[in-house]
Structure formats: structure tokens, C-alpha cells
Amino acid sequence: MKPSENSLTLTRKSFLGLGAAFCLSRAQAVEGVKKKANLRVGLLADIHFDLAKDTSVHFETALRDFDRRKCDAVLICGDLAQNGVEQQLLQVGETWRKVFPGNRRSDGAPIVKLFHYGDHDTGGYAHTKEFFQSGERLMKAYGCSYEEIVASCIRNHRAETWKKAFDEDFAPIIHKTVKGYDFILANFTSGEPGNRGGNNTPGLEDFLKTAKLDPAKPFFFSQHRAFRGTIGEKDIGGQDDGRSTQALSAFPNCLAFCGHLHRNFNDEKMIWQGGFTAIHVPTLRDVYAEPDRENTVPPKARAAQDTRVREMRSILQTPSWQCGVMEVFDDRIVVERRVADTGAELAPAWVIPLEETVRPYTPENRLAVAVRPAFPVDARVTVVTRKGRNRARREHDQVVVTFPPARATATTPRAYDYLVTAEVREKGVWKPLLARAVFSPGCYRPDAEETVPVTCVFAAAELGPASKEDLRFSVVPRDSFGRAGKALQS
DSSP: OOOOTTSSSOOHHHHHHHHHHHHHHHHHHHHHHHSOOSEEEEEEBOOOBOGGGTTHHHHHHHHHHHHHTTOSEEEEOSOOBSSOBHHHHHHHHHHHHHHSGGGBOTTSOBOEEEEOOOHHHHSSOTTSTTTTTHHHHHHHHHTOOHHHHHHTBGGGGHHHHHHHHHSSOOOSEEEEEETTEEEEEEOOOOSBTTBTTSOSOTTHHHHHHHSOOOTTSOEEEEOSSBOTTSSSSTTOSSBOOSHHHHHHTTOTTEEEEEOSSOOOTTOGGGEEESSSEEEEOOBSSOBOOOSSSTTSOOOGGGTTTOOOOOSSOOOOBSOOOEEEEEEEOSSEEEEEEEETTTOOEEEEEEEEEOSTTOOTTSHHHHHHOOOOOOOOTTOOOEEEEEEEEOTTOOEEEEEEEEEOOOOOOSSSOOOSEEEEEEEEEETTEEEEEEEEEEOOTTTTSOGGGOOSOEEEEEEGGGGTTOOGGGEEEEEEEEOTTOOBOOOEEO
16 A cells, blocks of 8 residues: 555556456455454444434344454444434443453454544534434433433533443544554544534644554544545535545555445445545445435435425335445455345455555546446346325326346446436437436345345326337446446336
């Protein structure tokens, strides 16, 4: 992960060697299963602990999975407590001690907490009556008055609550070492000068300069909000103000984690390489699929303009059970994408070579990969008309397009989403009429569990008066960068 002239650009020579280098890295990852990793870390974010929903079972399941994998540490990238109250954070600590008494795994080996606050913990809003009526729900769940809820707000005594929950001292930025590797954990804070909304980590640049980090080894950083200009689609919500990205860009040996976005760990845009490497860690709970699909929700920034009522319900998934496991070797870092409830692989692992010239996850190198998702050879599209209800619960005629999921094969990746285009025939020529993008209902789960057909629903009225013979549908599977595979037609 040392910088070099070739590390940030894709020359003809590096392009030709990229496929071979990446395949070698994947082969090394498989071989690494036989060899002992220098370090193994369980990865979680946004557990949103809420006693009223009994989320302890989800958290405990994940911790026991990490125990089974013999992890040396567990990283949680913020939002430990759903409503920012002490009762919830204390229960996080109790569940940890239940699985790892004395900070020991079941085999007696030590395991390290790498936790930090997120905006739900200390943002000062998650306990209020206005926040999804959480004030009333907390009063009922804990049998106390609203004044007592306010008094238990972590924001008012974040250091004392942290000590009580986790038996360790609190600091805005924490530096820990696990088996010789450095971890820098930035707690979410807000209200300081220049940081009223919590969109940066005050003092991070100076902290990194004085942390005495070994430039020959990777080190790990974690904050809650996303690093601006790195992961996700352009202008993705939930980003910080960019100062973390600027500070970390001076450290090509940094692998930086964040949470907050609740995005699907199947999304290949959730890893990015530039001046450093950034990864979004998934939530055990509510996954928010990328907006602008018929079965997701519009982005808040465009809510006033995007007022069309969707024909399909959102596929918000609770719980998702998504988690990760990072293994650090001498020559590479492997980030496994898994589900905690079964331990199954959610998507192929990301392999990050620690060679100065091989950076497979830069935007340029990701877009150079030509393999597209593909439907099975026997796949067919079916179209039916029915009476149905849209999200406003209004019943009308709907046209339902159904097709099988494009699952992974030995040569093609799993589809990220699907673009369904209605075409109308005019004077013998097929012309695009209307397009909708959808996610598979099983997109949050491992590929092997993709057994349910995918549907895309149109309002019959929006397709116009064309006859059945003059209307057809084209479906293309796409990867997370929007690159389309071969189309199916009805």
C-alpha cells in the first residue's frame, strides 16, 4: 500500500496485468484459508441497539459467529444505541460480556473491542419525541417519564456512559493496537467549533501526524459517516465534509472504515481506493437499498421533485444480518462479505494487495473490468395484467413483468439490479416508452438463496393505449456500476 507512480492510474501495462494480478490475489485469498492470518477482525456497523425490538439476539448471533471464526477484535463503526440513551448502550456491553466474558473468546484467547460512537449515540436527537415518536416508545419500553429519558441521553455524559458500558476510558479519538496493528477510532462528536453537525473529526490531522504509525505496515481508521468523494454513487448522502478524506489521503497504507449509510454489502461501490482505501461496513439491521429504483425510496434531496407514487413497496430489509470479517496477511488484506445468521458468504471477498503497484479498487481499475452479469440460458420474461395497489394503496390495473434472477456463475458475476424497459411498436419500429429499475427481493442475502423470481410493476395507465401485440418489455441485468449484460425480451 505504498504510493507509486502507477498506483493511482491505469496504464496500458497495468491494465493488461490487472486481470492476472487480481486472479492471483483471489487465489492467494483461497490459499490464505490454509495459512494463519496475522490478524482477524469482525466487522459490524449500525447495530442500533433497541431493547424494545430485542436486538440483543442479532448482536449476540454476530458475536458468536466472530467467536467461531476466532477473531482477534470486533470493530463496530458507530450507532450502537438506536435512540442515544444509556440503557441501550449498557445492554450492548452486557451482550458483549455474555459472549466474551473478561474480553476472552470461548477458547480463552483475548478479543479486543474496537467500538466508537455514531450520530444515533451522541447526535442529541435520536431520543426525542419528534424522532419517529421514539420518546413515547422509550417511555413505554423502560417504564419511565420523558424527563428521565432526557436525563439518560448519552450526549449529556458520553464519557461516563462509555466507561459504564465498556469498562474503558472514553476519548474523542482512540488509538489501540491489536497484534501489532494500529487502529484509530474516531467517535462521533458534534457541537464543537466548526463541527456543529458532526460532519468532521476535530483534530484528526494532528492526531495522525503524532500517532507514530509504521509506514511499512497497514493501519486502520474508523469513523461513522462516509468519507466524502469515495464510496458509493456520486453525491451519495451521509458523507462527512471531506476533511477526513483529505487527512487520510496522505496515508496510502490506511484502510478506513465507515458505517452510517446502511447500504447493501453486495454493492461493489462500497469499496474505493485512491489516496487510501475506504470500505463501508454493513448494518445488521435496516439495509437501505440505493434509491431511484421502483422498489426503493427516492432520495430525500429530490423528494419535492420526485412525487410519483411507486407501484411497488420498498424492499427495506430488517434484519439483514450482514457483517464482515477482515483477515490481514503479510501481502494482502482480505475482507469477507458474509451474513451472521448462517455464516454464509454474501458476496466474493475483496482482496486488497499490499503491493505498491496493484490497486484493483480504484475507480479507473473497477471500470476496466469487462465481465457483466448474465441471465441463465433458459431464462424467460412473462407479462401479466392484474388489479393491484400502489404505495398510496390506490387500486388500479397493473402490468407485472417477471423474470429469474441473474445469479453468479463461474464466469459471470451476480446482478446488482435490473433495468426493465417498456417498448412500443410504431410503424414497425420498436421504440423505448418507459423504463424502471428494480432490485431483486433476495439482493440482501447470499446468492444461493436467490430463489424468488424478480418482478417489476408498471401502472397500466402509464403504458398508454398500445395493444398487447404492440407492447413488449426488455430486461437487462446490471452490475453496481450500471454496466448492462445481455437483454431478455418478452
